[in-house]
Amino acid sequence: MSDILGIEDIRAAALRIAPHVRRTPVLRCAALEEQTGASVFCKCENFQEMGAFKLRGASNAIFSLSQQAVAQGVATHSSGNHGTAVALAAKRRGVPACVVMPENASAYKKRAVAGYGASIIYCEATLRAREAALAEYVRETGAAVVHPYNDRAVMAGQGTAAMELHEEIPDLEVILVPLGGGGLLSGTAVATRALRPGCSIIGVEPLGADDAWRSLRSGRIETLPHPVTIADGLRATLGPLTFAVIRDEADGIVRVSEEAIISAMRFVWEHMKIIIEPSSAVVVAALRERLVEVKGRRVGAILSGGNVDLDCLPWQHAEEKTCG
Amino acid sequence: MSDILGIEDIRAAALRIAPHVRRTPVLRCAALEEQTGASVFCKCENFQEMGAFKLRGASNAIFSLSQQAVAQGVATHSSGNHGTAVALAAKRRGVPACVVMPENASAYKKRAVAGYGASIIYCEATLRAREAALAEYVRETGAAVVHPYNDRAVMAGQGTAAMELHEEIPDLEVILVPLGGGGLLSGTAVATRALRPGCSIIGVEPLGADDAWRSLRSGRIETLPHPVTIADGLRATLGPLTFAVIRDEADGIVRVSEEAIISAMRFVWEHMKIIIEPSSAVVVAALRERLVEVKGRRVGAILSGGNVDLDCLPWQHAEEKTCG
Numbered sequence: 001m002s003d004i005l006g007i008e009d010i011r012a013a014a015l016r017i018a019p020h021v022r023r024t025p026v027l028r029c030a031a032l033e034e035q036t037g038a039s040v041f042c043k044c045e046n047f048q049e050m051g052a053f054k055l056r057g058a059s060n061a062i063f064s065l066s067q068q069a070v071a072q073g074v075a076t077h078s079s080g081n082h083g084t085a086v087a088l089a090a091k092r093r094g095v096p097a098c099v100v101m102p103e104n105a106s107a108y109k110k111r112a113v114a115g116y117g118a119s120i121i122y123c124e125a126t127l128r129a130r131e132a133a134l135a136e137y138v139r140e141t142g143a144a145v146v147h148p149y150n151d152r153a154v155m156a157g158q159g160t161a162a163m164e165l166h167e168e169i170p171d172l173e174v175i176l177v178p179l180g181g182g183g184l185l186s187g188t189a190v191a192t193r194a195l196r197p198g199c200s201i202i203g204v205e206p207l208g209a210d211d212a213w214r215s216l217r218s219g220r221i222e223t224l225p226h227p228v229t230i231a232d233g234l235r236a237t238l239g240p241l242t243f244a245v246i247r248d249e250a251d252g253i254v255r256v257s258e259e260a261i262i263s264a265m266r267f268v269w270e271h272m273k274i275i276i277e278p279s280s281a282v283v284v285a286a287l288r289e290r291l292v293e294v295k296g297r298r299v300g301a302i303l304s305g306g307n308v309d310l311d312c313l314p315w316q317h318a319e320e321k322t323c324g
Numbered sequence: 325m326s327d328i329l330g331i332e333d334i335r336a337a338a339l340r341i342a343p344h345v346r347r348t349p350v351l352r353c354a355a356l357e358e359q360t361g362a363s364v365f366c367k368c369e370n371f372q373e374m375g376a377f378k379l380r381g382a383s384n385a386i387f388s389l390s391q392q393a394v395a396q397g398v399a400t401h402s403s404g405n406h407g408t409a410v411a412l413a414a415k416r417r418g419v420p421a422c423v424v425m426p427e428n429a430s431a432y433k434k435r436a437v438a439g440y441g442a443s444i445i446y447c448e449a450t451l452r453a454r455e456a457a458l459a460e461y462v463r464e465t466g467a468a469v470v471h472p473y474n475d476r477a478v479m480a481g482q483g484t485a486a487m488e489l490h491e492e493i494p495d496l497e498v499i500l501v502p503l504g505g506g507g508l509l510s511g512t513a514v515a516t517r518a519l520r521p522g523c524s525i526i527g528v529e530p531l532g533a534d535d536a537w538r539s540l541r542s543g544r545i546e547t548l549p550h551p552v553t554i555a556d557g558l559r560a561t562l563g564p565l566t567f568a569v570i571r572d573e574a575d576g577i578v579r580v581s582e583e584a585i586i587s588a589m590r591f592v593w594e595h596m597k598i599i600i601e602p603s604s605a606v607v608v609a610a611l612r613e614r615l616v617e618v619k620g621r622r623v624g625a626i627l628s629g630g631n632v633d634l635d636c637l638p639w640q641h642a643e644e645k646t647c648g
Binding site (some may be wrong): 313 | 349354370371373374404590592594596597598599600630635637639640
């Protein structure tokens with residue numbers, strides 16, 4: 001067991017956030033099970049409020065803070081779902097939120113953050129500019145920072161999704177999790193080790209953003225200067241906390257191509273009739289590409305979110321269109 | 325109670341098709357409930373196998389036929405979900421199926437029908453050409469015809485969706501149903517009258533294909549020479565059986581614009597993270613346009629299907645796109 005995060009942290013998180021998050025459904029897909037020969041149980045965090053599991057970690061972090069700690073509000077930097085999750089959780093707690101976003105964040109994501117009443121500070125689209133803008137804001141206001149993943153409360157909150165999955169579906173033999181900054185994977189790993197000790201824990205990363213795969217090989221946190229993947233939620237680099245938990249608890253990391261991600265996303269839309277974003281599709285891609293041996297086994301797959309700009313679908317310009 | 329169709333027919337259909345159809349989930353949408361002030365229970369037939377409620381009616385019809393009647397196979401004409409449903413139900417029964425399709429049917433629908441092993445006869449894209457091609461095939465082969473809606477067994481099968489909804493969600497006060505040829509609405513009306521006598525039964529039709537609305541006003545079946553709507557499942561005209569049941573049992577028909585249909589479809593994709601086709605979206609459009617008084621009430625809405633060509637989305641060319 002990790003001394004960074006324990007199952008008791010995840011149990012406490014589950015109690016704390018219960019009034020603020022949905023218990024999302026578990027769905028199966030006949031076409032996927034036919035292709036893989038496995039029983040595949042998809043934990044549909046795309047149905048989570050605000051459209052992604054990120055609400056779990058943000059809610060646990062924000063509701064863990066003392067009244068004094070949140071008196072000046074909360075702040076984070078994010079171009080994606082974590083910013084929206086912080087905005088919503090802060091609204092629920094009744095404190096102001098500020099999200100530092102890169103100028104080039106999608107209009108869709110900007111609307112979502114603003115829609116929950118957070119203020120937005122725009123900055124250049126570099127990690128350095130984002131961190132500088134956040135630091136300046138915190139210095140001026142005294143707001144509490146909620147890191148997107150390298151934070152025990154956030155990791156514990158993310159682990160509640162896998163806890164629910166194990167409660168509902170006993171005896172999973174493998175669990176597949178999208179891997180970006182590692183918050184979801186580390187929470188899942190700790191929950192799974194405690195609840196289903198024999199279950200394999202596999203992170204799935206885009207080939208174009210395989211910093212975690214490299215980090216586990218080298219034994220230290222590796223960064224990629226320019227991660228390139230359509231899975232915008234998975235471009236982040238591991239933090240010291242998530243790296244340590246994943247190194248100690250996960251069983252492996254597999255990597256999927258951009259083509260496999262896009263194909264898997266479309267496969268899920270067509271066959272399951274649910275909307276998932278590219279970051280969710282990586283786990284389905286890993287199954288369809290047979291990167292994990294699952295034939296005849298019981299497999300859990302966390303579909304992490306469903307926030308997609310419907311005007312910009314990845315297959316939109318991929319082929320000649322003949323509508324009608 | 326209608327002497328055409330009774331609740332006992334729907335109960336028998338439910339037993340007959342139970343091994344062949346999914347009991348689809350009922351979902352709610354916080355954003356829709358906020359907009360309408362109602363509790364809205366969406367019966368998600370988009371999650372039905374082959375992607376639409378049509379499998380219910382086709383299965384009931386095909387499994388109702390005697391072994392002798394299906395000895396030469398089954399046949400129908402369809403450009404859409406009914407053809408796919410007949411193909412799948414016939415495959416399950418182990419008899420050949422033939423679907424007459426217009427040449428201009430979408431590649432997506434052609435693949436679906438062929439994918440379940442049915443043979444396809446292509447014809448010109450007129451009702452007359454379709455009926456002539458089907459009649460010729462039946463004359464030559466002796467196949468049994470499965471009409472898409474004007475058939476008691478089909479109507480009874482379609483009524484099982486509403487029966488499941490009433491079983492799961494008690495005390496609905498209004499139920500909204502997409503209205504094309506009237507199979508789903510007539511089955512729903514008979515089930516609802518028997519199970520929840522006080523519940524209002526409302527059909528929803530596109531303004532550009534409002535033949536049923538006109539038929540109820542004039543008291544006889546009206547046809548539109550050129551129905552124009554993106555809701556391709558709702559272009560059909562009532563048949564004598566569906567007309568009679570709807571006239572006697574339904575409480576009203578409301579009509580929605582193309583803009584409202586497209587907007588409602590996108591709203592459901594974005595907020596519920598589920599894929600519905602335009603024909604399903606009409607019921608959500610009616611709620612959002614306040615064409616039915618639902619504030620404070622418990623509302624059932626049948627989302628009839630989710631078969632969409634992902635290369636041809638209705639908002640694809642509607643606005644300037646700035647992806648990134």
